[in-house]
Amino acid sequence: MAPPLASEQVFRELADGLALDNPADSFFSELAVCLARILRVDHVIVACIDPSDNTMARTLGLWSRGRLLNNFSYPLAGSPCERVIRNEPCHYPEKVCAVFPDDDLLADLAVESYLGMPIIDRSGETLGLIAVLDAGPLWSPDIAREALRIAAMRVGAELSRQRIMTAVEESERRLDTLMSHLPGMAYQRLHDREGSLTFVSHGAEALTGFDATHLTADDGYPFMEMVHPDDRQRIQRQIVQDVEQRRPYQLNYRLRTADGDTSWVSEQGQAVFDAGGKIAWLEGFIFDNTRQYESRRIQQAVMQIASSVTAMGGKPFFDQLVDHLTWALDADAGIIATIDASLADSCMSTQAAVIDGRKVENFSYALKGTPCEEVMEKGVCIITDKVAKILPPQADRFLGWARGYIGLRLDHSNGDSLGLLVVMFRSPLDDPDFVTTVLKIFAANAAAELERQMSGDYIKRLAFSDPETGLPNRASFMAQVSDALEKARSDHKTLGLLLMDLRRFKEINDTFGHSVGDSVLAAAGQRFCGMQHQDSELLARLGGDEFAVLIEAPTATMLADRMLCYQQSLEAPLQVDERWFMLDVSIGGALYPEHGMSPGELFQHASLAAHHAKRQGEGRCLYDEQLGSAILRRQQLLDDFILAMRDGRLMLQYQPQVDLATGALSGAEVLCRWFDDERGWVSPGEFIPLAEERGLMKELGGWVLKTTSKQLRDWKRSGVAVVPRISVNVSAQQLEDVSFGEEVALHTMGVCPANIGLELTESGFMRDPEQAIGLMQALKAQGFGLAIDDFGTGYSSLAYLKRFAADTLKIDISFVRDMLSSSHDYTIVTTIIAMARSMGMKTVAEGVETIEQAQALAELGCDQAQGFYYGRPMSAEDFAMKWLQWP
Secondary structure, eight states: OOOOOOHHHHHHHHHHHHHOOOOHHHHHHHHHHHHHHHHTOSEEEEEEEOTTOTTEEEEEEEEETTEEOOOOEEEOTTSHHHHHTTTOOEEEOSOHHHHOTTOHHHHHHTOSEEEEEEEEOTTSOEEEEEEEEESSOOSOHHHHHHHHHHHHHHHHHHHHHHHHHHHHHHHHHHHHHHHHHOSSEEEEEOSSTTOOEEEEOTTHHHHHSSOHHHHHSTTSOOHHHHBOHHHHHHHHHHHHHHHHTTOOEEEEEEEEOTTSOEEEEEEEEEEEEOTTSOEEEEEEEEEEOGGGGSOHHHHHHHHHHHHHTTOOSSSOHHHHHHHHHHHHHTOSEEEEEEEOTTSOTTEEEEEEEEETTEEOOOOEEEOTTSHHHHHHHHSEEEEOSOGGGGSOGGGHHHHTTOOEEEEEEEEOTTSOEEEEEEEEESSOOSOHHHHHHHHHHHHHHHHHHHHHHHHHHHHHHHHHBOTTTOSBOHHHHHHHHHHHHHHHHHHTOOEEEEEEEEETHHHHHHHHOHHHHHHHHHHHHHHHHHHOOTTTEEEEEEETTEEEEEEESOOHHHHHHHHHHHHHTTSSOEEETTEEEOOEEEEEEEEETTSOSSHHHHHHHHHHHHHHHHHHTOSEEEOOHHHHHHHHHHHHHHHHHHHHHHTTOEEEEEEEEEETTTOOEEEEEEEEEEEETTTEEEOHHHHHHHHHHTTOHHHHHHHHHHHHHHHHHHHHHHTOOOOSOEEEEEOHHHHTOTTHHHHHHHHTTTSOGGGEEEEEEHHHHTSSHHHHHHHHHHHHHTTOEEEEEEETSSOOOHHHHHHHTOSEEEEOHHHHHTTTTOHHHHHHHHHHHHHHHHTTOEEEEOOOOSHHHHHHHHHHTOOEEOSTTTOOOBOHHHHHHHHOOOO
């Protein structure tokens, strides 16, 4: 066997192998060959879990004793591969066949050692495994493990890519199938005068009579040549107008087919713009619509009624509609009638009536016993002859001639009945289906106009009131604030503005759903209404969990009193159905004109005060200039911190962790520090909360992890002793990202996972414990250390703690500091140590400052300690000089 490669050469050749642009079908085989060569092993298996049977694995690349073998499927049960796909890297340095006596594959290969690594995609799903097997022990299992971990990440990416490509191909196949069966033509064409087609679907030939390839050829038949000459200019003008407005276009026109026939078609399309904002092409769909355009006169009438919807002069809308309707159908009478709310429910009142082309004065009539009664009950009534016999007696003098009758009910979009539309004829009906089709077109317009007229007041109320609480909404409130400030300016009066945010409302929405959340908002609104002075205060809901109050002529003292009243209104729990909810409110106040002359300025300062009240937990705050300056300074601090982080002006320090039994170095915690040229050293207690508040912890945490890994590699290259474990803090925001595990693997490339410890607070991983548990278990499977920081100060349950599978508990400094003077703290420390030991976990005590504390902790069985007694946080150079021995 050839001598083993140096570790640097292993990773260099692995990188070259992973970078090869191999075809998808040979990538896995080439990777197996590469791994066998650089790791000096007899066998390499690259396999995926069978999508149709997750108890089986299917090889993608298989190298065995100097040659590639054909791929095959094999059962996972009873094999080391079964353990690997549980996200557990498995290493059996010897006698692997004896450990798995039922694994026929191991027996056939006659191997002694086995190392397997799971292949995991970005979502955490296990896709397969990579395993190396050899007749003897692996020459360097640590290097092999790291090489397999890197290769598994690349294979996972390739398998995910292939899945996506398969899904895309399937989508394209389905799209092609859909296009083949659409009763019309999908198209793509240039925005030119000829309408040059670049793509048409399979339905093009049925619609136009022309072969699809003939339509899209360079010298093919121009699309605009198929459009009827009388319609060509009209639709081109409409397309240009709609495209310039960047809106879809809808067209109806005549199309001349290859055999010379003319058909009516409807087209819906839109322009597609390139990155520079220029029109790249037009795309859309055209279908045969001839049946709805059987009569040129009907088409003209529909166009006229559509234009009459927006007409401002001339006859009223319903008079125009009945005129067009009777003309379009050659009807002798037409009526639009609505339910008469001033009379009994069984009465109707006409909105427009035309007989023999002349308008008839509106009238009311009873439904009972008339065809209209059937219309209102069933939605439609068709009488082909002798309808006059069943009309009311009072209709004989002007409708005694009627024979044919068709009526349609007019319905509100919510399903309520609004009225009816009727046409009558002197002759029997020969084609009631045709008349009904046309009548439906006009009925839709009539119903829409009735709904618009009847809903006008409701829409106005809706536009200016909040639907959940019934209070004025933001639009209404802002308009009234502007008016009130204008009046106060002329009257030299003072106004006060309160902005109120409900705290913990998001938790209610997330836990119980938006329906319950809306009810809670309504209940809170009622409480606030109970505090409102109706004659001098305007209360509104601005949206979400934010309410506002405008108060007339207060002093600062009066405004503070009103803030207290509104805060106290939520002291008692709110009842919604059978549940009770406790809510707090953060209130910020500002005065006009002292704190702002315009609505915008007043809102800004009240909002700053509310934000300060919420952040400080004080409940209420009145704006003043000092608060504004503090917020400005805080914003400047945030801006400078972001610049420092991104310009590389942050630094890391290392605080030693010591084994209490031996006094030897057991690890170190890495701590982020910031020295600002103007401020000097800025406390982490200032910039870390800012980073958390602004969502910067993922970026900061990634920088810390990457910089720490680089320092470990630098120390290793310089020849100093390896630090057993460097602990890095992980924030709750980092755990919210499902790809956190991949980020950790990326930032720690080239570092043994066992040398990295990840520290999480209880409150951090309890934000989403299930996701945190999944992420951390996957990282632990890769060899990373896990610790619970500040243990005892959070609220995690033991059930979660056991599933979290941490290997270390860190005892919070608040318990260690007074453990020798407080029996309560001493008991807590004792309990934490005992509990950790029962769960097989180590303990690290934080904040050890005296030898007495260290001795007491050692006697209680605590494993490790850190604190000023052993050393303050120090630079990497000082840490190496004091704690890391040179060989």
